[in-house]
Amino acid sequence: MLEVNDLHVSVEGNEILKGLTLTINAGEVHAIMGPNGSGKSTLSAVIAGKEEYEVTQGTITYEGRDVLEMAIEDRARAGLLLGFQYPVEIPGVKNIYLLKAALNAQRAARGEGEIPAPEFMKLIKAKIADMKMDASFLQRAVNEGFSGGEKKRNEILQMLVLQPHLAMLDEIDSGLDIDAMRVVSDGINSLRNAERAILLVTHYQRLLDYVVPDYVHVLVDGRIVKSGDAELARELEANGYEGIEESAA
Amino acid sequence: MSETLTFLDTLKARDSQREPEPTWIAARRQAGAARFEAMGFPTRRDEEWKYTNVRDIAQGNFALAADGDFSPASAAALTLPLEAYRLTFVDGVFAPALSDVQGLPEGVEVLPLSQALADNHEAVGGPLGRLTGVEFSAFAALNTAFMEEGAVIRLAAGCVVEKPILLQFLSRQNDTPIMCHPRVLVEAGGRSEATLVEHYAGDADAKNFTNIVSELFLSRGAILTHYKLQEAPLGDYHIASIHVEQERDSRYVSHNMDLGGALVRNDLISDLNGKGGEATFNGLFFGQGRQHVDNHTKVNHNAPLTFSNENYKGILDDRAHGVFNGRVYVKRDSQQIEGFQSNQNLLLSDRARIDAKPELEIYADDVKCSHGTTTGQLDQDAVFALRTRGLDEQSARGLLTLAFAGEVLEGVALDVIAERVELAVAGKLPERFNLTGLVETAAALNE
Numbered sequence: 001m002l003e004v005n006d007l008h009v010s011v012e013g014n015e016i017l018k019g020l021t022l023t024i025n026a027g028e029v030h031a032i033m034g035p036n037g038s039g040k041s042t043l044s045a046v047i048a049g050k051e052e053y054e055v056t057q058g059t060i061t062y063e064g065r066d067v068l069e070m071a072i073e074d075r076a077r078a079g080l081l082l083g084f085q086y087p088v089e090i091p092g093v094k095n096i097y098l099l100k101a102a103l104n105a106q107r108a109a110r111g112e113g114e115i116p117a118p119e120f121m122k123l124i125k126a127k128i129a130d131m132k133m134d135a136s137f138l139q140r141a142v143n144e145g146f147s148g149g150e151k152k153r154n155e156i157l158q159m160l161v162l163q164p165h166l167a168m169l170d171e172i173d174s175g176l177d178i179d180a181m182r183v184v185s186d187g188i189n190s191l192r193n194a195e196r197a198i199l200l201v202t203h204y205q206r207l208l209d210y211v212v213p214d215y216v217h218v219l220v221d222g223r224i225v226k227s228g229d230a231e232l233a234r235e236l237e238a239n240g241y242e243g244i245e246e247s248a249a
Numbered sequence: 250m251s252e253t254l255t256f257l258d259t260l261k262a263r264d265s266q267r268e269p270e271p272t273w274i275a276a277r278r279q280a281g282a283a284r285f286e287a288m289g290f291p292t293r294r295d296e297e298w299k300y301t302n303v304r305d306i307a308q309g310n311f312a313l314a315a316d317g318d319f320s321p322a323s324a325a326a327l328t329l330p331l332e333a334y335r336l337t338f339v340d341g342v343f344a345p346a347l348s349d350v351q352g353l354p355e356g357v358e359v360l361p362l363s364q365a366l367a368d369n370h371e372a373v374g375g376p377l378g379r380l381t382g383v384e385f386s387a388f389a390a391l392n393t394a395f396m397e398e399g400a401v402i403r404l405a406a407g408c409v410v411e412k413p414i415l416l417q418f419l420s421r422q423n424d425t426p427i428m429c430h431p432r433v434l435v436e437a438g439g440r441s442e443a444t445l446v447e448h449y450a451g452d453a454d455a456k457n458f459t460n461i462v463s464e465l466f467l468s469r470g471a472i473l474t475h476y477k478l479q480e481a482p483l484g485d486y487h488i489a490s491i492h493v494e495q496e497r498d499s500r501y502v503s504h505n506m507d508l509g510g511a512l513v514r515n516d517l518i519s520d521l522n523g524k525g526g527e528a529t530f531n532g533l534f535f536g537q538g539r540q541h542v543d544n545h546t547k548v549n550h551n552a553p554l555t556f557s558n559e560n561y562k563g564i565l566d567d568r569a570h571g572v573f574n575g576r577v578y579v580k581r582d583s584q585q586i587e588g589f590q591s592n593q594n595l596l597l598s599d600r601a602r603i604d605a606k607p608e609l610e611i612y613a614d615d616v617k618c619s620h621g622t623t624t625g626q627l628d629q630d631a632v633f634a635l636r637t638r639g640l641d642e643q644s645a646r647g648l649l650t651l652a653f654a655g656e657v658l659e660g661v662a663l664d665v666i667a668e669r670v671e672l673a674v675a676g677k678l679p680e681r682f683n684l685t686g687l688v689e690t691a692a693a694l695n696e
Contacts, residue, residue, distance in 0.1 A: 048637050076639035088634040092652025098638060101648060105639035141652070158638060 001026050001197050002047075002166055007058035009039075009046050016042045018222035019058070024166065024197045031200040031208055033233060034219035035241045040201045041085060043219075044168040048082035049075055062166065076102075077109035079165030083155040083172050085201075090142040095154070098142050099124060099161050106162060127160040130190065132183050148175025156187035167191055168199040173207035185210030205237035218244050252307040253289050257282060260394055263313060273374045274366075277383075281393030284383040291387055300572045300604040301514055301543040306486050311428035311458050313395075317342030319419055327450040329478070331665050333415035334359050336400050340421055340457060341429020343398055347417070356405030357443075359414055362432055365401035373401060377434055380464040380492035386516070388488045392430040392462045399432035399461075402445070406438035406468070413444040413476075413663065418459060420451030420485050426458065433463035437471035437499075444474045446666070449481040449509065456484035456511075463491045467499035469523065474502045476666055480673065481509035483538065490516040497523025497552075504661055507534040507542050508673050514543040521548065521555035521586075532561035533657040535674055536569030536601070543572035550579040550586045553613075557587070562657050563594040564650060565601035566679065573605045577620065581612040590620040595627070595653050597679070627653075647682025651675055 002024040009017040016039045024030050034040045046053045047060060049072035060067040062080055070078070090098070104114045115123075128135060131153050143151050152172055159167050169188065176184060188211045191198060200213060208216070208230060216232040217224045218241070226232065226244055236244070260282055270278075290307040291298035317339035324337070324347050336359060337347035343361040350359045358365075365373050383390040400416050416433065437443065449459070459481070467473055481487050487510040493501050507513050519528040534542040548557040563571040577588040594603045607620040627649045635645035654674045661667040675684040 050633065071641075072633070072636040073639050073641050076637055082637050084634070088628075088630050090628075090631045090634065090649070090652065092655040093631075093635075093648050094655075097648060097651075098635065101635075101640050101644060102638040105641065105644070109639070162638070 001063060002199075003059075003061045004043070005059045005061075007043075007046070007060065008056045009042055010054045010056055011042070011052055015056070016222055017046075020219070020222065020224060022217065022224065024199060026165075026197055027194040028215065029192065029198045029200065029211065029213045030215045030217065031202060031213040031233060032217050032219055033202060033205075033236060036203070038219045039222045040203075040219055041170050044082055044170045044199065044201055047075070047080065047168060048072070073105065074109070076162075077106050081159060081162060081164035081167050083159060083167065083169040085171040085174060087143045087151040087155055089144045089146075091144050093142050094139055095142055096124070096138040099138075099158065102158070102162055123161065127157055130160060131157045131187055133157065149177060149180035152176055152184055153180065153187075156184050159191060160187060163191075165195070166197045166199065168201070170201045171203060172200070173202055173204065181207070181210060205233045208233045220244060253286055255310055256391065257286060259311070259313065263395070271370045271374070274370070277378060278394050278396075281383045281390045281395075284390035285387055285394055288387040288390065297386070297545065300570070301512075301541065303512070305512060306458055306488070309426060309458060309486070312425045314340035314342045314427045314429065317344040319344060319347060319421065321346070323452070324419060327419060328417060329415065329446065329448050329665055329669065331413060331415060331446065331663065333413040333446065334410075335415045335417060336361060337417040337419065338398060338429070338431060339419045340423070340427040341398055341431055341459070344419075354408060354410060356408040357410055358401065358403040360401045362399035362401055362434075363397065373434065376436060376464065376466060377432065378464075380466075380494055380520075381462050381490055385490065388460050389462055389490055392432065392460050395430040396432045397430070400434070402433075402435045402443075404437045404441035404443055404471070406441060408438065408441045408443075410443040413446045415446045415448060418447070418449045418461075420449070420455040420457045420459065420482055422452035422454045423457065426456045428458040428460065431459070431461045433461065435463070435465040435473065437465070437467045437473050439468040440470035441468070442472040444476070444663070446476040446478065446663070449479045449487065451482045451485065453482055454484065455482040458486040460488045461490070463489070465491065465493040465501070467493065467495045467501055469496045470498045471496075472500045474504075474662070476504045476661075476663065477506065477515075478666060478670070479507045479509055479513065483509060483511060483540070485510050487513045489514070491518070493519040493528070495519060495521050495523065495526040495528065498525035499523070500527045502529040503531065504666070505530070505532040505544070506670050507544070508670070508677070510540065510542070512541045514545070516545045518547045519549065519557070520551055521557065522551045524552055524554040526552065526555045528557045530557070530559040530561070531657055531660055533654055533670065534561070534563045534571055535565075535654070535677060536563070536571055537566040537677060538569065539567070540569045542569070545572075545574045547576045547578065548588060550577070550583045550588060552580075553582070553584045553586060555583065555586050557589070559590040560657065561592045562653060563592075563603060564597065564654060564674070565594065565603060566597040568598070568600045570601070571603040573603070573622065574608070575606075575620070576608040576610065577618060579611040579613050579616055579618070583613050584615040586613065586616050586618075588616070588618040592622040593653075594622070594624040595650060596624060597650065643681040644684075647678055647684045650678055650682065651684060
């Protein structure tokens with residue numbers, strides 16, 4: 001589904017990713033872990049299309065298409081969706097508008113017509129109940145005045161509505177209390193199926209107790225230095241990143 | 250000067266047809282005409298009119314309406330679907346068939362000016378002109394010279410009117426453009442409470458000139474929420490002066506929305522004359538084509554412990570031109586006042602233009618005041634965030650532009666007005682923004 005090959009990325013002249021290679025297949029859940037500043041967030045941001053990042057070398061292929069040639073919105077419409085670490089507050093834009101516009105953009109790209117209003121309302125109400133959010137959220141401006149946990153729930157709500165093929169979740173666990181962690185994890189787990197893949201970017205192992213990954217990769221200084229299964233995350237939790245950084249050096 | 254003569258000739262012709270009037274009215278008329286003749290129309294050399302050229306009005310040849318006929322079907326299509334006490338004016342002429350003030354609570358009067366004068370002209374003559382005299386501007390002088398119709402609203406002390414009072418001004422497409430000079434007087438007694446809605450609409454091809462003067466008196470503890478929804482035809486000229494006098498503990502809230510008109514000028518002034526007085530000015534203006542919208546506001550903190558909060562937003566597309574001039578004045582030793590003012594503008598095209606000038610004038614030392622104006626572009630992070638959800642760049646910009654307007658509507662308690670303005674803005678935004686269908690969704694959710 002996603003192939004990242006020898007990816008080098010710079011921001012303002014500083015090389016952050018230094019030859020990252022990663023393959024994600026349908027049905028898999030991958031977790032990328034690493035110390036602060038290792039480039040974890042850069043990978044998902046580049047795939048989503050953040051413009052400040054310059055790809056100096058390497059390729060990203062998604063479902064056979066060259067991602068770097070796709071417009072930001074086309075990536076999303078093709079099912080490549082990023083959940084932000086710091087979701088942007090968008091004053092005045094009601095959640096309901098965002099969800100409807102996003103869903104219809106995706107449908108239009110598939111050659112489908114706009115979703116009929118009753119069907120849309122039914123879908124939204126079901127998903128918002130899944131996320132244990134109050135229906136009043138729909139009329140509120142996107143993320144405005146939301147607590148950290150509410151923002152993250154809102155990111156997952158968007159995922160549940162838009163049903164991505166590849167969901168990339170950047171530190172979705174930061175700012176979550178234990179109850180919110182459970183709701184968010186249940187949301188992520190409900191996305192898991194044989195056709196879909198999930199990429200979790202996280203600093204801590206905690207999330208991975210709830211969403212158990214098939215693969216764990218450790219990113220240090222812009223490169224994946226070690227890959228393994230969920231057991232690797234537990235080792236990291238116990239021993240920290242230090243040992244791995246040393247063995248990589 | 251020939252420009253003023255055209256208007257003065259029209260006035261003379263009208264005066265010759267007029268029934269004898271109480272002497273005070275005739276005297277005011279003369280004073281208005283003399284003042285107008287002496288001042289002439291303002292020019293760009295006049296500081297208050299630096300960015301607004303009224304040449305098209307000055308050179309216009311406007312007649313006075315002969316009647317107030319308006320097809321009920323067209324009126325129904327234009328009217329706000331609001332359950333309200335309603336007075337309708339067509340090109341300035343009172344239209345009884347389109348008006349209904351049945352069932353007003355005791356102690357409340359809502360009258361056409363002509364009726365109020367016929368009933369008791371002295372009761373009108375006392376307050377009329379006390380806030381907006383002929384010295385205020387050439388337009389106020391012209392209004393005084395021509396005044397015939399308008400509305401008088403009186404609330405006895407303690408009266409609470411639940412339903413809004415709607416003043417509806419309709420503009421017709423006429424062979425000869427028409428002018429009208431409505432006069433509105435509101436006297437809100439102590440601790441009375443009401444909602445006033447002014448609504449301007451009309452035939453799409455109308456090219457008329459409305460020059461309205463409103464004087465609002467709020468006695469101690471009175472609360473008045475005042476909506477002015479200006480959706481005049483795009484060929485209309487609209488000049489409005491609103492002057493509010495606020496006694497102790499009174500609260501005035503203005504929601505001033507300008508969507509229509511070729512040339513629009515609002516002067517909104519509040520005098521906070523007693524402790525505890527509070528004025529809130531919310532404004533939204535939208536211009537496209539070659540529309541020109543000028544908002545001049547002034548809050549006079551004449552007493553200590555008075556509060557004002559102003560938030561005006563403008564969206565300008567094509568070659569539209571907006572003007573915002575907001576002034577907060579604090580009188581000597583008016584201590585412990587708070588005056589906040591914000592003006593934000595969004596330009597959707599390279600040729601759109603805004604002239605924004607916030608002004609603070611403070612003669613006290615224990616005050617909290619701030620002002621600021623921004624003109625600019627949309628938040629790039631928000632555009633990116635929306636694109637990562639599949640919206641193309643134009644749709645993202647459209648949604649954010651609508652959101653920009655939506656913030657002003659958050660304080661609007663009448664859903665009919667909030668939804669109408671949001672729909673109107675969505676409909677007026679460029680097609681590339683692709684907003685159709687979205688706004689209806691939110692409205693449906695409310696039901």
